[in-house]
Amino acid sequence: MKKSVEIVGLPIISIIDGIEIGKVKSLVINPEKGSVDFLTIENEDWQVSVKAIPFKRVIGIGEYAVTIESESSVIDLNEIPIANSLVNKKIKITNTKVMTRKGQLLGEVLEYYVDDESGNLLGSLLNVSGKEVALASDSVLTYGKDIIIVEEDASSKFLDSVEYLENPQIEATENQYEGDVEELLPASTESQSPFDEINASIDNHEESEAKALRLKQVDILYGKIVNKDILDNEGNILIPAGTHLSVDDIIKAQEQGPSVFVELSMNVEE
Numbered sequence: 001m002k003k004s005v006e007i008v009g010l011p012i013i014s015i016i017d018g019i020e021i022g023k024v025k026s027l028v029i030n031p032e033k034g035s036v037d038f039l040t041i042e043n044e045d046w047q048v049s050v051k052a053i054p055f056k057r058v059i060g061i062g063e064y065a066v067t068i069e070s071e072s073s074v075i076d077l078n079e080i081p082i083a084n085s086l087v088n089k090k091i092k093i094t095n096t097k098v099m100t101r102k103g104q105l106l107g108e109v110l111e112y113y114v115d116d117e118s119g120n121l122l123g124s125l126l127n128v129s130g131k132e133v134a135l136a137s138d139s140v141l142t143y144g145k146d147i148i149i150v151e152e153d154a155s156s157k158f159l160d161s162v163e164y165l166e167n168p169q170i171e172a173t174e175n176q177y178e179g180d181v182e183e184l185l186p187a188s189t190e191s192q193s194p195f196d197e198i199n200a201s202i203d204n205h206e207e208s209e210a211k212a213l214r215l216k217q218v219d220i221l222y223g224k225i226v227n228k229d230i231l232d233n234e235g236n237i238l239i240p241a242g243t244h245l246s247v248d249d250i251i252k253a254q255e256q257g258p259s260v261f262v263e264l265s266m267n268v269e270e
Contacts (some may be wrong), residue, residue, distance in 0.1 A: 001166040002061055002116045012041060015059065016070040024066060026115070028052065028083070029091035029121070030258055031143035036119040037258055038083060039066065041074065047184065050077045050087065054262060055119035077123070080265050081217055082258050091143050093239065098126060098148045101141065106155060107133075113165050122166040124148075126158075134159040151175060181187075218250045224268040232256050 004027055013018045022043035030037040038052040057073040058066060070076075077084045093112045095263070099105050109126035123136040135150070139157050142149040145269055151157075224245050232238040233256055239249050243269065253264045 001109050003113050005111060007039070007061060007066070007114065007116075010061070011065045012053065012072075013065045013067050013210070014069070014071045015067055019071070020065075021068075021071055021074065021219065022051075025204075026082070027084050029088055029089075029093060030144060031089065031091050032142065033257065034121045034137050034143065036114050037086060037262075038157075051075065051086075052077050052083065052087075054083075056259060057191055057251075058119075061116040075262075075266060080262055081220065082261055082265070083215060087256065090145055092126065092145075093121075093143065093148070096144075096148050096152055097153075098124075098135075100150055100152050100154060102152060106150065113162060123159075123162070125162055125212065128158070134165055135163040136165055214254055216232070217254065217265075218247055221245050221250050221265065221268060222247060224270060226264065226267060227269055228267045230260065230262060230267065 007027060010024050012024060013020055022041040025040040025042035027036045028038035028040060029035070036055050038054055039058070040050060040052045040226045043051070044150050044225055051071050051074050053066075053068055054075065057068055059069060060067045075083070077087055094109055096109050097105060098107050098109060107126040110127050110132065112124040113122045114120070121137045121140075123134055126135055131187070135154060135158060139150045139154040140148060141151060162214050222245060226239050226243045226245065229237050229241050230239040230253065238252060238256065238260065239245070243249060246251050250264075253261045
């Protein structure tokens with residue numbers, strides 16, 4: 001388990017090439033999956049394009065460096081529309097307000113924690129009325145740019161230590177924050193929140209943007225040849241090597257999620 005602040009700024013080392021290719025500039029959050037999908041790279045020689053490493057290409061995140069197999073793991077985000085879309089969402093988590101579905105403000109995120117093997121978000125450290133408590137990511141409903149929406153009963157799941165985020169086997173009765181949660185939280189708001197209407201409007205807008213993005217992806221990849229087997233999330237062959245991509249093939253990859261689609265986008269040729 002790593003704090004986000006422990007990853008940002010680390011040198012990125014290519015094992016095969018034996019060189020430093022840059023430093024970690026930022027963590028790119030996938031709000032739908034609740035994971036870090038890419039690490040963007042800071043390199044003085046790359047002024048025009050934004051380059052990144054898919055998290056699944058990371059071999060290890062140590063105290064002093066992030067290691068990858070080779071420089072070929074680096075991708076140009078401008079060439080991968082879905083990856084570029086995630087960057088443009090600008091989900092930062094730290095310093096973001098935490099609110100329940102009905103509009104009760106719980107606190108603010110001080111830091112968040114990442115599984116350094118899978119990239120999954122494990123949880124966050126919150127400031128709740130001056131007290132620090134932890135909250136596991138399974139209580140999060142929406143990772144937004146400005147606000148994180150959580151379950152109504154999230155306050156009952158506060159933990160007194162971030163160490164519990166890494167060990168989900170500990171019984172909830174041992175995990176929960178030992179203080180008086182009701183004393184930490186402000187008084188309940190009305191059941192109907194103005195954010196409900198705002199969220200509905202945002203959802204409709206994002207749905208339209210998502211449809212436009214999917215159509216653009218189909219247009220870019222249609223008819224190209226796949227140069228390696230593309231696997232689904234279960235490890236089965238979804239699209240065999242040598243396939244001339246049809247619309248159905250591209251939609252199948254989109255439905256598998258960003259990681260599969262990025263893999264497809266990176267392994268096609270004219």
